[in-house]
Amino acid sequence: MPPEIELATSVRIAHALREQIITGELPMGAKLNEREIADRLAVSRVPVREALPILEAEGFISSQPRRGAVVHTFTLGDAREVFDLRRQIEPLASELAARRAAAGADVTAMCEALDAAQAAAGPLPPSSRNSDLHEEIIKLAGHDLLERISGILSGRVRWLFRLTPERDTIAMWQEHKGIVDAIVAGSPDLAAMLTAAHVERARIESLPLLEGRLPVERPRARRRRGQVER
Numbered sequence: 001m002p003p004e005i006e007l008a009t010s011v012r013i014a015h016a017l018r019e020q021i022i023t024g025e026l027p028m029g030a031k032l033n034e035r036e037i038a039d040r041l042a043v044s045r046v047p048v049r050e051a052l053p054i055l056e057a058e059g060f061i062s063s064q065p066r067r068g069a070v071v072h073t074f075t076l077g078d079a080r081e082v083f084d085l086r087r088q089i090e091p092l093a094s095e096l097a098a099r100r101a102a103a104g105a106d107v108t109a110m111c112e113a114l115d116a117a118q119a120a121a122g123p124l125p126p127s128s129r130n131s132d133l134h135e136e137i138i139k140l141a142g143h144d145l146l147e148r149i150s151g152i153l154s155g156r157v158r159w160l161f162r163l164t165p166e167r168d169t170i171a172m173w174q175e176h177k178g179i180v181d182a183i184v185a186g187s188p189d190l191a192a193m194l195t196a197a198h199v200e201r202a203r204i205e206s207l208p209l210l211e212g213r214l215p216v217e218r219p220r221a222r223r224r225r226g227q228v229e230r
Contacts, residue, residue, distance in 0.1 A: 102186025
């Protein structure tokens with residue numbers, strides 16, 4: 001198989017596995033067997049092996065001695081870190097997006113994502129549609145480095161959204177609409193302020209819910225018989 005085809009296949013496999021982790025089809029702590037994945041996706045083991053480092057770089061899996069690749073166990077500490085970064089990145093993205101909108105940038109994709117987030121039914125759950133809107137704002141910001149950093153964070157944000165489905169309410173959509181309206185109006189300070197408040201509200205409401213759903217710490221790897229703890 002030509003290298004460019006193998007690369008495309010490995011990216012596709014990484015995407016499929018990422019979605020299975022986010023939805024819980026591949027639970028936290030599950031071991032990823034290259035042969036089983038290759039058989040299930042009807043591909044060779046080579047692109048599967050190349051897909052795993054992509055997921056490890058994004059924090060979805062980790063490589064453990066003698067166990068191979070294992071799905072990352074998301075902890076409360078991880079959740080707090082996600083909100084820490086969102087609090088810094090998303091207001092900046094909204095500010096930059098508003099400045100670009102004021103300069104004439106096309107806001108159609110962002111507005112369509114807002115409409116999709118409001119939809120009561122559809123092929124994607126509300127959490128995914130909300131994530132799509134946040135990603136469209138990042139794209140509209142037109143900042144390459146910010147988009148790269150956000151790309152790593154995005155999957156974890158989607159993971160958190162799926163863990164707190166009860167927060168997918170009309171109130172959240174109304175907050176999103178306020179942010180989008182400020183961006184479309186070309187008001188960078190207001191867009192940044194509303195986004196900061198939105199992320200902080202998400203933190204305050206989400207963390208108590210996650211306390212009963214996520215471990216405080218990652219489970220320690222079991223020692224083999226005769227192995228001395230260091």
